[in-house]
Amino acid sequence: MNQKVLLITPAMPQSKYSIFRQSETECTDAEVWMAVLKQYGYSVSYYDGQFSTETIEEELQQKDPAFVVVFGKLCQETAMLECCVKAKKQDPSIVTVIAGEHAQLAYRRMYQDGVDYILNGYDPVSLIYVLGGSTGRWQPNGICHKVDGVWQQIPAKPYDIRKLPHADRTVFDANRDRYxxxxxxxxxxxxxxxxxxxxxxxxxxxxxxxxxxxxxxxxxxxxxxxxxxxxxxxxxxxxxxxxxxxxxxxxxxxxxxxxxxxxxxxxxxxxxxxxxxxxxxxxxxxxxxxxxxxxxxxxxxxxxxxxxxxxxxxxxxxxxxxxxxxxxxxxxxxxxxxxxxxxxxxxxxxxxxxxxxxxxxxxxxxxxxxxxxxxxxxxxxxxxxxxxxxxxxxxxxxxxxxxxxxxxxxxxxxxxxxxxxxxxxx
Ligand code: SF4
The missing domain is CATH 3.20.20.70 (Aldolase class I)
Incomplete structure (x- = not known):
């Protein structure tokens, strides 16, 4: 069975003036969820659109994922939705998921074609659940999904940050000069x-x-x-x-x-x-x-x-x-x-x-x-x-x-x- 997961953070739009213009930082949500996925035995890769030289389409071709999980802020919303559509275009069987803080606040805006799930809480086990992994006695929370074509929501619960593992720094360590x-x-x-x-x-x-x-x-x-x-x-x-x-x-x-x-x-x-x-x-x-x-x-x-x-x-x-x-x-x-x-x-x-x-x-x-x-x-x-x-x-x-x-x-x-x-x- 193909258990490959591709995490994506799309590129941020360029700002007009900001002292942070030349700053690039990690998406810690993606890195922490990457660590959780690995704990559950998934093969994970991470595409950081801030500096990747590949296009999303090329990355999808190369990595051939079964699951695509996209993180981003409000201003990246259109790009996040496009990633899901592109994944479906390459292979309609790819399961697409949107997660992250914007998804917590405005998940209903992303009830759109190409998106299979929206995770609107911090609990990373919700991702394992939607990917079909074994979550034991865990109770589903923070999951939006379609039932008979109608979006439904299992409400998110507040999450205890102390349950999270440390972020996976594979991409950070491989790109020392970028961050x-x-x-x-x-x-x-x-x-x-x-x-x-x-x-x-x-x-x-x-x-x-x-x-x-x-x-x-x-x-x-x-x-x-x-x-x-x-x-x-x-x-x-x-x-x-x-x-x-x-x-x-x-x-x-x-x-x-x-x-x-x-x-x-x-x-x-x-x-x-x-x-x-x-x-x-x-x-x-x-x-x-x-x-x-x-x-x-x-x-x-x-x-x-x-x-x-x-x-x-x-x-x-x-x-x-x-x-x-x-x-x-x-x-x-x-x-x-x-x-x-x-x-x-x-x-x-x-x-x-x-x-x-x-x-x-x-x-x-x-x-x-x-x-x-x-x-x-x-x-x-x-x-x-x-x-x-x-x-x-x-x-x-x-x-x-x-x-x-x-x-x-x-x-x-x-x-x-x-x-x-x-x-x-x-
Ligand atoms: S609510 Fe908190 S994080 Fe937001 S601007 Fe005020 S102090 Fe800062």
Whole structure:
């Protein structure tokens, strides 16, 4: 019996301006599920569309899989669906599956021809189940499939991340030069938690894993980091710094293991601002960059999107990172509610605060979140490839869309010039 599984992550659309433009990171979901498939005896290969020189069709020809499993974000949705159609075109008996975080939030959008299953939870055993493997006493959950031509859903349950094996790094190790993040070469991605306890209204993360935060044990995380053949680690959690005690436990475990690696993580400005000493200790332990969503420069906009802190906190966050010598990759949201002066003020803020690693993204209400419904009347497109946070998807409030887009392009260009001058992007 052909037990070959091909995992696919399609290429991401190119962004206009981003300090992450030259970064390529692993799809940890795909790598973890790859490890699970191998545990169950499947023969697995992984096609990372970010850098593969083969087309999907060529990969399908070469690998001749019985099962194709596609992972991706909202902006990759069309490409994910196309992968399923291409697999069916090559061989109608190939079983096609869509999984990953976008599938959790917006699975109904992908109830389409060419797709056999959508897995809308984190439980990887659901994949073994749909592939026909033996799952013992496991109870099916998080599976959408067609019965007599009608899509049905077995609801997903919150998943305990501690049950997952370590990611399979076969593709990462074979492509040492491809995976890099910000200034760090050969950067491995490590996920330590699902979800986020905060509720910023523009963000989809709180809706993942049924709204339940699940964290790995620090001992297990450090064991995984020890095993990685690289000195650069990107902790991909949307917010690694939610709990001072946990961060301190991580620092102590890294020290005890005698690790001298460099780390990148995400953290909120209010946590950073109120933990100056901890940030200094993180720098000493090897944290080179912290990615933080400063989001807006005014109290009113921060309040409107439920950030729960003020512009003064952002100022303090910038100061704490500077004092500690940690590079702050500060991200800002450019909203459809912007007036012309807001674009100008943001550029001035970034320049005045000498934020070398400043990134901007366009407010993009995502399907599966309340904001998507809230902006229903002003939605400009249903084309998922436009939902990459670099395209306007909501009609601007104070000016015609082409004017807003021109101001956004001007801001992007100015920031790109700054980043090039500093050697952050080429
Ligand atoms: S923006 Fe960050 S802090 Fe806010 S909900 Fe999303 S992940 Fe959590």
């Amino acid at each position: 890099r993040f910000l200034g760090l070469a050969h950067t491995a991605s490590v996920r330590t938690a699902f979800g986020c306890p905060h509720r910023c209204t523009f963000c989809s993360v709180p809706y993942l894993n049924k709204g339940i935060v699940s964290r790995r044990d620090i001992v297990d995380i450090v064991q995984e980091i020890v095993s990685l053949q690289t000195d650069n680690i990107y902790i991909t959690d949307d917010d690694f710094m939610t709990d001072e005690e946990r961060v301190r436990e991580f620092l102590a475990a890294v020290k005890e293991a005698g690790l001298h690696k460099q780390y990148i993580c995400h953290g909120r400005p209010d946590f950073i601002a109120s933990h100056a000493e901890l940030i200094r200790e993180m720098k000493e332990a090897g944290f080179a960059y912290i990615l933080s969503g400063l989001e807006y420069i005014s109290d009113s906009m921060l309040a409107a999107y439920g950030k729960g802190f003020t512009a003064g906190v952002n100022e303090e966050c910038i100061r704490v990172c500077k004092d500690a010598g940690i590079r702050l990759a500060a991200s800002f949201i450019v909203g459809p509610d912007y007036r012309a002066m807001d674009f100008r003020d943001l550029l001035r803020y970034i320049t005045d605060h000498d934020l070398k690693y400043a990134d901007i993204s366009i407010l993009t209400p995502e399907p599966g979140t309340p904001l998507y419904e809230q902006y229903k009347e002003r939605r400009m497109t249903e084309d998922a490839s436009q939902y990459d946070r670099c395209h306007l998807t909501v009609r601007p409030m104070h000016m015609p869309a082409p004017v807003w887009e021109m101001l956004y392009s001007m801001l992007s260009r100015r920031l790109a010039q700054r980043a090039k001058k500093s050697g952050i992007i080429v």
